[in-house]
Amino acid sequence: MSIxxxxxxxxxxxxxxxxxxxSITNDIAGVPEQKRTPIQWWLLFGLSLSLLSIFVGxxxxxxxxxxGIWGINNPVFWGWAIINFVWWVGxxxxxxxxSAILHLFRQNWRNAINRFAETMTLFAVICALVFPGIHxxxxxxxxxxxxxxxxxxxxxxxxxxxxWDFFAVFTYFTVSLLFWYTxxxxxxxxxxDRAKGLKKKVYGFFALGWRGGNRQWQHYELxxxxxxxxxxxxxxxxxxxxxxxxxxxxxxxxxxxxxxxYFVAGAIYSGFGMVMTLSIIAxxxxxxxxxxxxxxxxxxxxxxxxxxxxxxxxxxxxxFVAWYSGNPYESFAFVNRxxxxxxxxxxxxxxxxxVVPQFFWFEKYRRHIPFLFITSILVNIGMWFERFVIVVITxxxxxxxxxxxxxxxxxxDVAIYLGTFGLFFTGFLLFLRFLPMVSIAEAKLVLPESDPxxxxxxx
Amino acid sequence: xxKYGVIAKFDNPQSLVHAAEQVRNEGxxxxxxxxxxxxxxxxxAMGLKRSKLGYVIGAMGLTGALFGFGLQTWIHSIEYPxxxxxxxxxxxxxxxxxxxELMVLFSAFGAVFGMMFFNRIPRFxxxxxxxxxxxxxxxxxxxxxIEFDDPKYNENNVIDFLKNIGGTEIEVLTDES
Numbered sequence: 001m002s003i004x005x006x007x008x009x010x011x012x013x014x015x016x017x018x019x020x021x022x023s024i025t026n027d028i029a030g031v032p033e034q035k036r037t038p039i040q041w042w043l044l045f046g047l048s049l050s051l052l053s054i055f056v057g058x059x060x061x062x063x064x065x066x067x068g069i070w071g072i073n074n075p076v077f078w079g080w081a082i083i084n085f086v087w088w089v090g091x092x093x094x095x096x097x098x099s100a101i102l103h104l105f106r107q108n109w110r111n112a113i114n115r116f117a118e119t120m121t122l123f124a125v126i127c128a129l130v131f132p133g134i135h136x137x138x139x140x141x142x143x144x145x146x147x148x149x150x151x152x153x154x155x156x157x158x159x160x161x162x163x164w165d166f167f168a169v170f171t172y173f174t175v176s177l178l179f180w181y182t183x184x185x186x187x188x189x190x191x192x193d194r195a196k197g198l199k200k201k202v203y204g205f206f207a208l209g210w211r212g213g214n215r216q217w218q219h220y221e222l223x224x225x226x227x228x229x230x231x232x233x234x235x236x237x238x239x240x241x242x243x244x245x246x247x248x249x250x251x252x253x254x255x256x257x258x259x260x261x262y263f264v265a266g267a268i269y270s271g272f273g274m275v276m277t278l279s280i281i282a283x284x285x286x287x288x289x290x291x292x293x294x295x296x297x298x299x300x301x302x303x304x305x306x307x308x309x310x311x312x313x314x315x316x317x318x319x320f321v322a323w324y325s326g327n328p329y330e331s332f333a334f335v336n337r338x339x340x341x342x343x344x345x346x347x348x349x350x351x352x353x354x355v356v357p358q359f360f361w362f363e364k365y366r367r368h369i370p371f372l373f374i375t376s377i378l379v380n381i382g383m384w385f386e387r388f389v390i391v392v393i394t395x396x397x398x399x400x401x402x403x404x405x406x407x408x409x410x411x412x413d414v415a416i417y418l419g420t421f422g423l424f425f426t427g428f429l430l431f432l433r434f435l436p437m438v439s440i441a442e443a444k445l446v447l448p449e450s451d452p453x454x455x456x457x458x459x
Numbered sequence: 460x461x462k463y464g465v466i467a468k469f470d471n472p473q474s475l476v477h478a479a480e481q482v483r484n485e486g487x488x489x490x491x492x493x494x495x496x497x498x499x500x501x502x503x504a505m506g507l508k509r510s511k512l513g514y515v516i517g518a519m520g521l522t523g524a525l526f527g528f529g530l531q532t533w534i535h536s537i538e539y540p541x542x543x544x545x546x547x548x549x550x551x552x553x554x555x556x557x558x559x560e561l562m563v564l565f566s567a568f569g570a571v572f573g574m575m576f577f578n579r580i581p582r583f584x585x586x587x588x589x590x591x592x593x594x595x596x597x598x599x600x601x602x603x604x605i606e607f608d609d610p611k612y613n614e615n616n617v618i619d620f621l622k623n624i625g626g627t628e629i630e631v632l633t634d635e636s
Contacts, residue, residue: 012584020599021495021598021599022598022599025495025597025598025599029598031555045480078466086562094608130510144568147530147534153538153539154539155534155535155538155539155540156534157543158530158534158535158545158553158554158557159535159543159554160544161551162559164556164557167557167560168560169560171560171561171563171564172563172566175567178568178570178571179567180569180576181571182570182571186495186597189597190495190597190598191594192597193594193596193597193598194598199582204583205583208575208580208581208582208583209580209581209582209584209585210580211493211585211587211588211596212493212494212495212596212597213491213492213493213604214479214491214494214497214498214501214502214505214507215491215493215505215507215578216508216578216580217496217497217498217501218497218502218510219510219512219573219577219578220574220576220578221497221499222510222513222574223516223571223573223574225518226512226566226570227567227570230520230563230566230567230570231563233559233563234560234563237556237559237560237563241556244556252572308482329483337479361476373617388619396628440495441495441496441497441537442496444495444496445496445497449471449472450496450498451471451472451499452472452473452475452476452498452500452501453473453498454471454472454473
C-alpha cells in the first residue's frame with residue numbers, strides 16, 4: 001500500500017463508524033444534557049474543590065502575611081511563583097495553536113479537540129495570571145500595572161519587559177476568551193434548541209439568537225478566520241514576551257537571543273502534553289472514543305515529537321553558545337546547570353523533554369493509550385523542571401560567589417502550586433458538565449456529507 | 460395572527476445550495492439558507508457580496524496600534540518624562556510590543572463585535588423561531604426561509620415555488636401558537 005493511500009484511509013478514520021449529522025449532535029450535546037452526572041465526575045470535582053480550598057486558604061495567608069512565607073531569598077527572588085506562571089501560560093499555548101494555527105492550515109482533524117484545548121487555554125491563563133498578581137506582594141495595588149491617571153502622576157514604565165508581559169498576557173486572555181465564545185455560539189444554539197425550561201433560557205441568552213442562516217455564517221466565518229489569523233502571531237508573541245522577562249536581563253544563562261523561539265516551542269510541547277492528558281481522561285469518562293480517536297492522539301504525539309526535538313536542539317545550542325562565547329560566567333552558568341547542586345533538576349528535564357518524546361518516532365507508541373497518558377504527564381513534569389532550571393539554577397549562582405545561595409521552597413509554595421490545579425480542574429470540570437466539549441458544528445464539517453459536492457459525479 | 464414568511468426543508472447541503480441558486484434566480488432578495496454548519500460555496504449560490512467585516516477589523520487594528528504607540532509616547536515623552544536606567548524617553552523600539560498587543564486586542568474586539576453588528580445579534584425574536592421543526596436546523600436540518608417583506612412575496616406562489624424546487628415540510632410562519 002502506498003503512503004498516500006494509507007494517509008487517505010487515515011483521514012477517513014477521523015470519524016469512524018456510521019456517523020451522520022444527527023448522531024454527532026446527539027453524542028456531543030448528550031454529555032451536557034445528561035440527567036445523572038457520572039460518579040467519576042463527582043469524584044474528580046470533589047478532589048478539585050478540595051484543592052481549590054487549599055488555593056484560597058494559602059493565597060489568603062500569603063496576602064495576609066506577605067511573600068516572606070515563600071522560599072524566595074536573595075539572590076533567588078523569583079521562585080516557584082514565576083516557574084508556575086511560565087508553566088501555566090505555556091500550557092495554554094497549545095489551545096491557541098490547535099484552534100488558530102491548525103485552522104489556518106486547514107487541518108480538519110483539529111475539529112475534534114479544539115474546543116477542549118481552547119477551554120484548557122482559558123483556565124490555564126487564569127492560573128498563570130494568579131502568580132504575577134500575588135507575587136507583587138501588595139496585591140491591593142496591583143492595579144498600578146495599568147496605565148491609569150492617578151494622584152501621584154505615576155505611569156508604568158513602558159520600556160520594561162515586565163509591563164510588556166502584563167499587556168501580552170491580558171491581551172492573550174481576552175482574545176482567547178473571545179475566540180472561545182465565538183466558536184461556542186452555534187453550539188449554544190444547538191443546546192438551546194434541544195433544552196427546555198430554564199436551561200433553554202440560559203443557553204438561549206448566550207446563543208444570542210443564532211439561527212444558522214448563511215447571512216450569519218458569512219460574517220461569522222470571516223470573524224472566525226480573522227481571529228485565527230490574529231491569534232497566531234499573538235500566541236507566538238506572548239511566550240516571546242514572557243521569555244524577554246528573562247532575556248533582557250544581564251544574568252548569565254538568561255541573556256540569550258535563543259529564548260523566544262525556545263520558549264514558544266517548549267510552550268507548545270507542554271500544552272500538547274496537557275491536551276493529551278485531558279482528552280484521554282475525557283474520552284474515557286464520556287465514551288467519546290469515536291469522536292476523539294486514536295488518530296487524533298497519534299497526530300498530537302507527532303507534534304510533541306517535533307516540539308520536543310526543538311527544545312532538545314535549544315538545550316544543546318545553549319551549551320554550544322555558552323562554550324563558543326568564551327565568556328566564563330556564561331560557561332559556568334551552564335556547567336552549573338548540569339553538574340551543580342541542582343543537577344537532578346537539569347537531568348529530569350533532559351529525560352522528560354528530550355528522551356521521552358523519542359518513543360514517538362514509532363507508531364506503536366503513538367497509538368498506545370496508557371503509554372501516551374504516562375508520557376503526557378512526564379512531558380509536563382519535564383517542562384516544569386525546565387522553568388525550574390531557568391529560574392532557580394540560573395539565579396542561585398550568578399557572578400560573585402559571595403552572593404550565591406541555595407533555594408528551598410516552603411510548604412506554601414507547594415500549597416499554592418497544588419491549589420492552582422484545583423482552580424484549573426474546577427473550571428474545566430464545570431465546562432465538561434455544562435458545555436459541549438467538542439465543537440458540534442465543526443465536527444460535522446469532517447463528514448464527507450457536509451461538502452456540497454458530495455455525491456457529484458467527476459466527469 | 461400575522462404571517463411572516465415561509466420555510467421549506469431540504470435534504471442535504473447539496474440540495475440546499477441548488478435551492479439557494481434557484482431562489483436567487485427567481486429574484487427573491489429577503490431569503491436565507493439555514494444549516495447546522497457553514498456550507499462551502501453558499502455565498503456564491505445566494506449571490507452574497509463579500510463580507511465588509513474585514514474593513515471594520517482593519518480599522519480597529521489600526522486604531523489599536525496608533526493608540527498603543529501614542530499612549531507610550533505620550534507617557535514617556537510628554538506627560539512624565541522620567542529617566543529610568545538611562546533609557547531614552549522616546550524609546551520607540553521598546554514600544555513595539557505593546558503597540559502590537561493593542562493592535563491585536565482591538566482587532567479581536569472588532570472581529571467579534573463587528574460580526575455581531577453585521578449579523579444583528581443579539582436578537583432573541585425572529586419569525587423563524589415560530590416554527591417548531593425549525594429548531595432541527597442546529598442539528599441536522601437544512602432550511603430555506605423567504606420573508607414576507609420580500610418585494611416578490613406572495614404566499615401561494617412562494618409555497619408552490621418552494622415545492623417545485625424540491626422543498627418539503629413547507630410551513631407558513633405565524634405568531635399564532
